[in-house]
Amino acid sequence: MKFNITRDVLLPPLQQIVSVIEKRQTMPILSNVLMVIEADQLILTGTDLEIQLVAKIDIETASPGAITVPARKFLDICRLLPNGAEIRIEQQGDKMKILSHRSRFSLTCLPADNYPEFSESALDQQFSVNAGKFRKALDKTMFCMANQDVRYYLNGLLLHISNSKLRLVASDGHRLAIYEDLLDQPTGIEARIILPRKGVIELARLLDNPDADLKVQFSGNNIKIYIDHLVFSAKLVDSKYPDFGKVFQQSFFTPIQIQKQPLKEALTRVAILSNEKYKGVTLDILPESIRISAHNPEQDEAEEELNIDYSGEPLTISFNAQYLLDAVTNLDSEQAVLTVAANASSCFINEPEELAYKFIVMPMRL
Numbered sequence: 001m002k003f004n005i006t007r008d009v010l011l012p013p014l015q016q017i018v019s020v021i022e023k024r025q026t027m028p029i030l031s032n033v034l035m036v037i038e039a040d041q042l043i044l045t046g047t048d049l050e051i052q053l054v055a056k057i058d059i060e061t062a063s064p065g066a067i068t069v070p071a072r073k074f075l076d077i078c079r080l081l082p083n084g085a086e087i088r089i090e091q092q093g094d095k096m097k098i099l100s101h102r103s104r105f106s107l108t109c110l111p112a113d114n115y116p117e118f119s120e121s122a123l124d125q126q127f128s129v130n131a132g133k134f135r136k137a138l139d140k141t142m143f144c145m146a147n148q149d150v151r152y153y154l155n156g157l158l159l160h161i162s163n164s165k166l167r168l169v170a171s172d173g174h175r176l177a178i179y180e181d182l183l184d185q186p187t188g189i190e191a192r193i194i195l196p197r198k199g200v201i202e203l204a205r206l207l208d209n210p211d212a213d214l215k216v217q218f219s220g221n222n223i224k225i226y227i228d229h230l231v232f233s234a235k236l237v238d239s240k241y242p243d244f245g246k247v248f249q250q251s252f253f254t255p256i257q258i259q260k261q262p263l264k265e266a267l268t269r270v271a272i273l274s275n276e277k278y279k280g281v282t283l284d285i286l287p288e289s290i291r292i293s294a295h296n297p298e299q300d301e302a303e304e305e306l307n308i309d310y311s312g313e314p315l316t317i318s319f320n321a322q323y324l325l326d327a328v329t330n331l332d333s334e335q336a337v338l339t340v341a342a343n344a345s346s347c348f349i350n351e352p353e354e355l356a357y358k359f360i361v362m363p364m365r366l
Contacts, residue, residue, distance in 0.1 A: 067109045258308045
């Protein structure tokens with residue numbers, strides 16, 4: 001293997017690849033990037049066996065070959081070279097020489113033949129979606145995913161395709177976010193799959209070009225997404241997502257309309273004096289006003305009152321302040337609508353007219 005490349009062409013895809021690679025690996029070769037030269041293309045691959053990222057870079061006058069290179073060391077060398085630097089890479093046995101101007105590096109590598117293959121079943125379903133649309137859907141929902149929950153289906157995000165409708169759902173058991181959007185073309189597909197948490201976080205990071213079109217292929221076990229020069233693959237969570245539809249089938253108190261920004265600011269201030277562990281705040285909802293209060297074991301207290309558009313009966317309910325803030329922050333409109341279930345088991349937070357985004361938060365007992 002021998003080729004020349006500029007630092008500015010190599011660095012961005014290399015950074016994307018290395019972010020998938022875990023720092024601590026059970027197999028030493030998984031700490032490496034697989035580099036393959038074939039048909040005037042440099043193909044970089046990184047995986048942790050659950051997620052894989054492949055980047056393809058066009059290059060000229062290269063001799064073919066394949067080797068695996070220590071990922072972090074290779075990235076640090078490329079990152080610290082000057083902007084626009086020309087890099088010459090040569091494979092010599094189990095070593096890789098990196099030459100640039102007056103800099104010389106030699107990395108000990110592992111053979112490409114030992115690099116594990118990413119197992120994939122036949123990807124029999126396919127649809128296309130705009131990257132900006134998909135990134136917005138991820139941003140509106142992914143923060144609700146659980147982290148290391150024993151109910152492992154919550155450690156991911158539900159992707160529901162129903163012909164021309166795209167729905168993303170995430171929940172950690174205390175709150176739930178739903179975002180719906182229409183695809184540009186009907187798919188004829190009816191499918192529900194669960195993307196793993198790490199895969200969702202990596203995918204959101206990769207979708208930095210809102211104008212790109214994504215080609216999405218999936219089966220019952222795997223998903224593959226083509227993003228410009230990148231190919232993202234992940235193993236799906238092997239489970240069934242719980243039926244959250246029942247939460248809509250209940251009676252509710254009268255919806256409460258409130259200005260988003262004052263609510264956000266009041267919650268942020270009052271939460272300062274909430275219990276550090278539980279972050280609980282209490283909402284006393286009265287006709288035309290809402291009182292937000294908090295206290296903590298040190299006997300500190302905070303209280304703020306806001307004007308609201310509400311004509312229902314008075315009620316008192318408590319929530320985790322951060323959950324409310326996350327929901328309100330993700331609203332696009334200037335107004336927030338809070339709708340509490342009649343049995344006080346949940347509260348819906350959404351926009352006055354836009355029903356594409358719904359956020360449900362469970363109350364706390366303080």
